Amino acid sequence: MNFDFDKSYVFETAKKLLLTDSPSGYTHHVMDLIASWTESFGYDFEKTHKGGGIITIEGHDHMKTVGLAAHVDTLGAMVRSVTSTGTLRFTLVGGPIVPTLDSEYCKIHTRDGKTYHGTFLSTAPAAHVHKEASTLARTPDTMEIRLDEPVKNKEDVLKLGIGVGDFICIDPKTTVINDFLKSRFIDDKGSVAILFGVMEFLNRHGLKPKYKTKILISNYEEVGHGSSFIPEDISELMAVDMGCIGEDLTCTEYDVSICAKDSGGPYDYHLTGDLIQYAKENELNYAVDIYPFYGSDVGAALRAGHNIKGALIGPGVHASHGMERTHYTAMENTMKLIALYLTE
Numbered sequence: 001m002n003f004d005f006d007k008s009y010v011f012e013t014a015k016k017l018l019l020t021d022s023p024s025g026y027t028h029h030v031m032d033l034i035a036s037w038t039e040s041f042g043y044d045f046e047k048t049h050k051g052g053g054i055i056t057i058e059g060h061d062h063m064k065t066v067g068l069a070a071h072v073d074t075l076g077a078m079v080r081s082v083t084s085t086g087t088l089r090f091t092l093v094g095g096p097i098v099p100t101l102d103s104e105y106c107k108i109h110t111r112d113g114k115t116y117h118g119t120f121l122s123t124a125p126a127a128h129v130h131k132e133a134s135t136l137a138r139t140p141d142t143m144e145i146r147l148d149e150p151v152k153n154k155e156d157v158l159k160l161g162i163g164v165g166d167f168i169c170i171d172p173k174t175t176v177i178n179d180f181l182k183s184r185f186i187d188d189k190g191s192v193a194i195l196f197g198v199m200e201f202l203n204r205h206g207l208k209p210k211y212k213t214k215i216l217i218s219n220y221e222e223v224g225h226g227s228s229f230i231p232e233d234i235s236e237l238m239a240v241d242m243g244c245i246g247e248d249l250t251c252t253e254y255d256v257s258i259c260a261k262d263s264g265g266p267y268d269y270h271l272t273g274d275l276i277q278y279a280k281e282n283e284l285n286y287a288v289d290i291y292p293f294y295g296s297d298v299g300a301a302l303r304a305g306h307n308i309k310g311a312l313i314g315p316g317v318h319a320s321h322g323m324e325r326t327h328y329t330a331m332e333n334t335m336k337l338i339a340l341y342l343t344e
Helices: 007-018 028-040 154-159 186-205 269-281 297-303 328-343
Strands: 044-047 053-057 061-071 076-082 088-093 105-109 115-122 143-147 167-170 175-177 180-183 211-218 234-240 256-262 286-291 309-317 324-327
Touching: 007 028, 007 180, 007 186, 007 328, 028 044, 028 053, 028 186, 053 186, 061 186, 061 297, 061 328, 076 154, 088 167, 105 143, 180 186, 180 328, 186 211, 186 234, 186 309, 186 324, 186 328, 211 297, 234 269, 234 297, 234 328, 256 269, 256 328, 269 286, 269 309, 269 328, 297 309, 309 324, 309 328, 324 328
Parallel strands: 061 211, 061 234, 234 309, 256 286
Antiparallel strands: 044 053, 053 211, 076 088, 076 167, 088 143, 105 115, 105 167, 115 143, 175 180, 180 324, 256 309
């Protein structure tokens, strides 16, 4: 098969996703994008009660229904309290590496639709003032958000309409250079862009998957219950999520990762074996690894009691939950493996 994926489309889709704020629990804007793109391909889109999406692509054979899952929710924060000096204390949404937040720009979205800007800072932010500026541990208890508004006290902040429970969205700093995608939240918006790259390829060539396919776009994966609901007709589910890079791992930023086991245990032996065989036979850049500090949408579905075979693949991503990076080669190899899985 000639895999002529549209690199420009994949990168543009990734950038649009990454620049749309969507921490877990605040994903309605990005899901509207997902719905509009899906409908432009002529595929059916259904929004779940919890705000995720289900994309249905008819196949040649209705003997079974296979599923793909990727999550569009990201890490973030929420307003925990407003201080007497007019700064914001925060609580984390998901698990960002907190020291990497120091000096990052952010947006605060209020319940009445207003947006304000600010900066994550430690409570000892000035080298010329604080002896511990460079040594203070960066934790949610030693950090706050400085608002870009003329506020001097708590009352000034409350008058803006900012309150406890408002979402705080971290600037992703998305950049594409030399075919590297650099950004926060490539986990897992990079994989959502990959799935749309596959859909664009199928749609452009008038191709159908072998079996009826449902693509699940989950919106609570970063807090543990992403694809805990899946349609009952799905018999096997493959999560498309980032591949890990680091000590004791073989994956790189140029590979599609095939995960044999994560913190939830081994993935399905036969389905994982089929994916490895597809990668070998088609000479893909791939790696098989074990991720001890990792969970996926398949894990959420299995814990919820769904009777499915499960597997996990994805592009190699460096520096997960920090300033992440992957290369188009990893994205392309992931798209190839997905296309092979769907059409073989």
